[in-house]
Amino acid sequence: MFTDETLDLIGAESTWRKSHQQTQESRSCQTLPVHTAEAETQAKAVLDNSTQTQDQISQTLSLDQNICHFPGLLDFLHRAEDVVTKELVKNSKSHAFDGFEVNWEDQNESVSCMHRLQHVDAQERGLQVTSVSWNCTGSVIGCGFGRVDDGDWSNEKAYVCMWNLDRQKLNPKRPDVIIGVVTPVMCLCFHPLKPSVVAGGLYSGEVLVWDTSRSQDLILSQTGMSADTHREPVYRVSWVPGARRGEFTLLSAGSGGRVLLWTVDGAEAKLILSSGYALVQQQVPQSGAASKTPGITNIEVTSVALSPWDLDTFLVAVPPDGESVTLRAPVQFSFSTRGGPVHSVHFSPFHRNLFVNVGTDSLAHLHTVLQPRPLLSLRVSDSYTFGVRWSPTRPLVFAAATGQGLVQMFDLGRRSLRPVATIDQNTSGQPTYCLEFNPKHTNLMAVGNADGSVSIWQLSAELTEQGAKETAMLEQLANEVAD
Amino acid sequence: MLQAEVEETIKRIQSQKGVQGIIIVNAEGIPIKSTLDNSSTVQYAGNVHQLLMKARGVVRDIDPQNDLTFLRVRSKKNEIMIAPGKEITDLD
Numbered sequence: 001m002f003t004d005e006t007l008d009l010i011g012a013e014s015t016w017r018k019s020h021q022q023t024q025e026s027r028s029c030q031t032l033p034v035h036t037a038e039a040e041t042q043a044k045a046v047l048d049n050s051t052q053t054q055d056q057i058s059q060t061l062s063l064d065q066n067i068c069h070f071p072g073l074l075d076f077l078h079r080a081e082d083v084v085t086k087e088l089v090k091n092s093k094s095h096a097f098d099g100f101e102v103n104w105e106d107q108n109e110s111v112s113c114m115h116r117l118q119h120v121d122a123q124e125r126g127l128q129v130t131s132v133s134w135n136c137t138g139s140v141i142g143c144g145f146g147r148v149d150d151g152d153w154s155n156e157k158a159y160v161c162m163w164n165l166d167r168q169k170l171n172p173k174r175p176d177v178i179i180g181v182v183t184p185v186m187c188l189c190f191h192p193l194k195p196s197v198v199a200g201g202l203y204s205g206e207v208l209v210w211d212t213s214r215s216q217d218l219i220l221s222q223t224g225m226s227a228d229t230h231r232e233p234v235y236r237v238s239w240v241p242g243a244r245r246g247e248f249t250l251l252s253a254g255s256g257g258r259v260l261l262w263t264v265d266g267a268e269a270k271l272i273l274s275s276g277y278a279l280v281q282q283q284v285p286q287s288g289a290a291s292k293t294p295g296i297t298n299i300e301v302t303s304v305a306l307s308p309w310d311l312d313t314f315l316v317a318v319p320p321d322g323e324s325v326t327l328r329a330p331v332q333f334s335f336s337t338r339g340g341p342v343h344s345v346h347f348s349p350f351h352r353n354l355f356v357n358v359g360t361d362s363l364a365h366l367h368t369v370l371q372p373r374p375l376l377s378l379r380v381s382d383s384y385t386f387g388v389r390w391s392p393t394r395p396l397v398f399a400a401a402t403g404q405g406l407v408q409m410f411d412l413g414r415r416s417l418r419p420v421a422t423i424d425q426n427t428s429g430q431p432t433y434c435l436e437f438n439p440k441h442t443n444l445m446a447v448g449n450a451d452g453s454v455s456i457w458q459l460s461a462e463l464t465e466q467g468a469k470e471t472a473m474l475e476q477l478a479n480e481v482a483d
Numbered sequence: 484m485l486q487a488e489v490e491e492t493i494k495r496i497q498s499q500k501g502v503q504g505i506i507i508v509n510a511e512g513i514p515i516k517s518t519l520d521n522s523s524t525v526q527y528a529g530n531v532h533q534l535l536m537k538a539r540g541v542v543r544d545i546d547p548q549n550d551l552t553f554l555r556v557r558s559k560k561n562e563i564m565i566a567p568g569k570e571i572t573d574l575d
Binding site for chain 2 (some may be wrong): 078
């Protein structure tokens with residue numbers, strides 16, 4: 001029944017192995033044979049040389065060396081003296097170059113408004129621009145918003161805004177940096193060396209320092225409120241060179257008659273009071289008008305100007321008897337303006353004795369520190385004048401911001417006392433509160449208006465390029481001190 | 484004695500009308516006497532020496548028999564007068 005059977009082998013061939021092998025590919029490549037060549041050289045002559053820097057001449061310049069070190073000097077001087085003297089005499093009598101002017105660059109003939117910068121939020125709330133400041137590189141303009149006409153205590157939130165004018169995508173309606181502040185900002189000042197550090201004084205009496213290069217919490221240091229700080233609005237902050245080179249302390253002046261000096265302590269984010277002066281009526285030497293109010297009264301400070309020549313001197317503007325100059329000791333000298341509160345004071349960058357001030361009496365007074373009465377008074381506007389600044393390039397030119405929204409520029413070299421240029425801010429009659437010249441691009445001027453806008457004007461070449469004898473004329477003007 | 488004479492000469496030139504300062508420079512361009520402050524002196528001496536050499540080169544290039552006697556550089560604000568010497572240069 002059952003038989004043995006052998007069946008054929010049944011197998012299933014692997015499909016994957018074959019397909020695997022079938023998908024194999026092989027490539028090969030080989031570089032072409034490389035050509036080589038050999039050559040030999042040998043230097044026949046060798047020369048050694050070395051250099052070394054020497055000490056800078058300015059450190060070892062000694063000009064008082066004995067003349068015997070220079071044997072030919074006297075002979076040379078004998079020869080040269082005649083030649084040089086002849087040329088000098090010819091030069092002083094020559095008319096060859098009278099009226100000869102050369103212009104290397106294209107002249108800008110007119111004054112034009114480059115930008116009109118606004119912050120929409122601030123404008124909606126009717127905030128005014130109280131101060132403007134350029135940073136040390138001249139590329140960023142910062143402005144502080146607040147109110148000048150508000151007499152009462154104000155807790156209104158305000159702003160500090162900055163625009164970088166060198167950026168291509170400048171949006172005049174949107175500031176690059178907006179810093180919210182608790183109370184209105186009264187004054188602003190950028191650091192003279194660090195482009196991102198700015199100090200501001202507030203209506204509440206606080207002084208803050210911001211650093212815009214930080215990513216969070218821009219406040220670098222602040223004063224806080226204590227018995228030593230200002231209790232009244234701070235009208236001016238300014239950076240003053242400190243004891244060491246490159247160090248700056250902050251000076252703040254406020255209504256309470258106090259002028260305080262602060263050092264910035266970055267580590268603790270505090271401003272530390274280093275010294276201060278309190279201006280008291282008793283201490284102010286009077287010149288002319290007698291003091292009206294007996295007793296000790298603190299003087300309200302409306303403006304401070306630091307002398308760029310003498311680091312210990314600064315001018316303080318106080319109403320109503322005029323200004324006073326203070327040195328390290330209390331008040332040294334007093335100037336009379338006879339016209340009411342002084343809104344702005346500025347020292348001339350070209351002459352150590354001259355300064356100009358404006359106030360509510362619609363005149364601009366040119367003073368020298370040597371005498372109490374003004375040298376010259378010019379009619380600026382029909383109403384108050386809020387700001388005045390000397391031009392950084394032309395010794396005889398200054399600009400004043402008026403209560404009618406105009407900026408008047410005056411040239412003391414002209415015979416007529418009328419303004420050389422009147423720049424209308426287009427604010428429909430609202431006042432202009434502050435103006436600043438750009439320290440690096442000296443043909444730019446920033447003007448802050450009561451309608452919450454900052455206008456950047458480009459001035460014409462006539463207003464910015466120095467003429468031939470301006471410094472001499474300024475010197476002459478300063479020397480007209482009445483006997 | 485010599486020192487006094489040199490000082491006298493310099494004072495005489497300085498008292499001429501319109502002279503702001505005097506610098507005396509040696510052949511290498513290093514100032515040896517000056518009535519101005521150090522930083523201005525160094526600036527003037529360094530720059531003017533190069534200009535003087537260039538100007539002299541220009542004159543002698545055009546006519547090798549000729550030589551530079553005086554150089555005046557007039558600018559908006561002032562003028563630099565340079566009297567070269569055989570060995571020493573004098574700036575005014």
